[in-house]
Structures are given as C-alpha cells and as structure tokens.
Amino acid sequence: MKSISNKINGDIPWISDPCYKDAPLKPVSCFRRSFFCKTTGCATLQITALGLFEAFIDDKSITDELFTPGWCDYRKRIEYRTYQFEITEGEHTFDILLAAGWYAGVISGQNKRRPELLVHLILPDGEIIDSGNAWRCPVTDQFAIVIFMKVNTMMNVKSGRTGMNLI
Numbered sequence: 001m002k003s004i005s006n007k008i009n010g011d012i013p014w015i016s017d018p019c020y021k022d023a024p025l026k027p028v029s030c031f032r033r034s035f036f037c038k039t040t041g042c043a044t045l046q047i048t049a050l051g052l053f054e055a056f057i058d059d060k061s062i063t064d065e066l067f068t069p070g071w072c073d074y075r076k077r078i079e080y081r082t083y084q085f086e087i088t089e090g091e092h093t094f095d096i097l098l099a100a101g102w103y104a105g106v107i108s109g110q111n112k113r114r115p116e117l118l119v120h121l122i123l124p125d126g127e128i129i130d131s132g133n134a135w136r137c138p139v140t141d142q143f144a145i146v147i148f149m150k151v152n153t154m155m156n157v158k159s160g161r162t163g164m165n166l167i
Helices: 004-011
Strands: 029-037 041-050 052-057 081-087 090-099 116-122 128-130 136-138 145-148 151-154 164-166
Touching (some): 041 052, 052 081, 090 116
Antiparallel strands (some): 029 090, 041 116, 052 090, 136 164, 145 151
8 A cells, every 4th residue: 555655745646624714713624535346345534734634434533633733843744643443335535624723823023824725535345435536515704713822613614614615
C-alpha cells in the first residue's frame, strides 16, 4: 500500500471549500461523499489537513482524537493520520469537518490562508476514495471553531446545512 506521504507531493489533489470566507471567526467546512462498499471488512483511511479535521462514516466519528492532525511547522512537514476500522457492505456516507486550526487561524498569524484537505480511503475490496473524487460541500457560513488556550467550541455544522455544492 502506498502511503499518503507520496500523495502529499502531488499524486492526488488537495481540496478546499469553494465557499470558504475569511472572517474573524473562521467557518467550518463540511465535505461529504456517499459510496457503496461491496464487501464487509477492514477499511484504511489516511488523512491530513492544512488545518484541523474530524472524519465520520455514517455520522459516527472514526476516532476520539481532538485537534487532528496536530500542530507542526507547515513549512517543514505535514502530519497525517492512519485509521483502520470495520465497515459493512452497503451504502455509506463519509463526512469530514475541516477548520482553520493552527495553519490558517489567528494563532498562526497566517489567517489569510485557506484550509485544505487530503484524503485516501481504501475499502476492503480495494476501491479507493480520495480527495480527487467528487465531494459535496454544504453552503453555510454560520459556524466556526474557536481555539483559545483550553477553549474549543465546535457548533453543530450538520444542523445548519442549507444546500450542497459539488467540488
């Protein structure tokens, strides 16, 4: 299996929210992709972001980690995560929340940057879903993530969906 580290250098495209707006409170983008899994088994997700992400399969978070992928010096490296989880045969929904985090937030001093996401999901039958595939992104600018010292507030993005854009 090729690592996502090969893909960071350009094998698959990074994606970002086409509706992302620069504002004092940065919006949280939600990327959505439906897919059909042909067989039950172990799936492997390799994922990273220029920003912070949380990934869900069928509205269930795939990890209990917070502030992923973590802070790093983005000029030198990009941290990524690998998760393995069981998935059943059938139709599924894959959602990823993406926030500015340390990359594009006020803390970095680089708040004009746009958060980006790189995804590589390998299903049990070998099918690959990555950030080069068609994703949908809700049209909303009413939610934000705020990281200040030990305060983290993420409002429910799903309840504010007003439409979807294909990206």
